[in-house]
Amino acid sequence: MKSKLFFIQLIVSVFCFVPLLLGTLLTIQLSTNPTNPFSNWQTTLFILVLYLILLVTLLLNFFLLRLVKTFPSKETFTKKSLKLSSKIRSCLLCITILAFGILPKFYQIADMSDSPGILLIAFVLLFIPFFIYILSSILIDLLKQAIYLKNDYDLTV
Template sequence: MNRKVNLLRAALVMIALLVAFITVIFTIQFFSEGKVPLFVSSLFVSFIVVVLLGFRVLFLLAKILSYIKKSEAFSMKTLKVVSSIKQTILAMSIVFLGILPFFYTVADQDDAPGFLVIGFALVSIPFTVFIFSQIVEELFKSATELKADNELTI
């Protein structure tokens, strides 16, 4: 069990490093441009806020891994962390709406309405993850209640 938790923790670190690398590249690209249009600025701000919220989710996932390592996977502490992850993903979903002006402007300039559909698809991904996180929260809630009932029975 300890090896699996360490492997998952290493995967979280690798994801964090990859996201940080991509963020640095986009930031350098954004600031190396001259004057940028407003829709590109909204895309950049949305991207940075989503990255920061994503790092918060990675931190909370690492916290869950530490609870798993301590054999406290189904406790109220874990349930609170899962709830925090759900709220952070909802915030990411709302902030992700900031990229829609970019897709609209590009689709309008290039006369490519399919590009706007791609934008809506990208925006709908965090909402889908939010719904999945609600399901996971309910599963953790049920498992925590079952564990508490079993501890009272024994």
């Protein structure tokens, strides 16, 4: 069990470094670009949305790591884990709403290259966090029912 928990914590920690790496690469690209990357509002919005999604993702990873740390202390089915799960769901909703900011840039790219398939890629990128949000909502409802059943069982014993 300890090795499994260590592996899960390692994976979550690695997932924390991926957004940091992407944010660092984006910052380096923007600072070394010889042309003005903020030439139009679509690009400015796109870059702003990417940085905001980066911040929310780091917050989501923090809550996820705190949730994973509750596993060995037998606090999985408590209100604390439910509160952390709700915060994770809120972060996913925020990412989904922020992801709408990438659509104008993808539309501009699709218009310039005359390939409407690029918009399909944008919509896929938009709906991935939305589907994860729906899945997390279902899992939170299951967690609420499990906590209720656990409390009911504790009262009967």
